[in-house]
Structure formats: structure tokens, C-alpha cells
Amino acid sequence: MNRVKPHNLLVTSRPFKLSPGTSLSSYIAFSFSPNATHTHLALLLFSSKFLPLSGPGSGNPVPLEERLVGVVFDARANNVGVCVGSVDPSVVRDLGSVGLAIGGGEKLRSWVDYDASSKELEVRVQKSGSEDRPYEPVLAHPVNFSRLWGMVRI
Helix, strand or coil: CCCCCCCCCCCCCCCECCCCCEEEEEEEEEECCCCCCEEEEEEECCCCHHCHHHHHHHHCCCCCCCCCCEEECCCCCCCCEEEEECCCCEEEEEHHHHHCCCCCCCCCEEEEEECCCCCEEEEEEEEECCCCCCCCCEEEECCCCCHHHHHEEE
16 A cells, blocks of 8 residues: 555544543545546544644644554555554555455445544445445554543544
8 A cells, every 4th residue: 555645634623532431433435436546535533732733834843644543545456554653554454355446436435433442443344325334344453542642632
């Protein structure tokens, strides 16, 4: 999988407090056109204590990639990866192995869940129009938010 190269960034205006026992859940629906020039979609989480983002004039010496957690869909490679403290995925799953192709224009749905008790980030993906949220994740990876950020707002 290629490194994450963001073209657009949407930052929520309502950060929330991450404390012990906080679980997270997010749902997205998406598709990539077969001739897309941008072939990555990423859901990125990072602590608001690191804003403004690093870069020229930001005054923030720690690079963003050292403090982000992300889920990246790569249409060209037909996979999903989880990034923890790096823009390079820590773990990757070929979606063809579960019968999915994300680069052909088909609408898909994904759930990204963080379970605080197991400290695991889970990614579920299915074709749009399927009835229920899949029980089994296509990818799961351990993430310890408190080690990355402490108990802060994200």
C-alpha cells in the first residue's frame, strides 16, 4: 500500500474527550469511480492538542504521522489498512479475499469501531444494499490511544 497523501482534510469542529473506557464508532459510505485519479480514502484521528498541524510556521515540531491513527482504503491495490503512529499501514487486508472490489465504482459501506475494553480498532466493509452490519471485521488491529495521546480531546 502506498503512503497516505492527503488532498483534502476535514477537521471536526467538535472535538470529544477520550477517557478510559471510551469506545468509538464511525460509519461511511463511499465509492471510487473506475477512472479515479485519487484512489485513497482515509479516516484519520489525531489529538486536538497537536493542532495546528505540523508544517512550516505551525510551531508544532512533532510530525503529524507520529500521532495519527487512520484507516485507509486503497482502490488501486484493493485493500484496507490501519495506520498507527505512521503514514505507512501497520496492517493491510486484501479486500478481494472477502469478495470485495473497491475500485470499480460500486458503492460500499464501512464501519470503523474502537473497542476500549480490548483496545482494538475494527474495520468492517460490505457492498451497499446489504442488509445488516457485518458481524466479523475484515481487519482488526490493536491501538492504545492513551499511549499515543494520553487522555485528551480528539
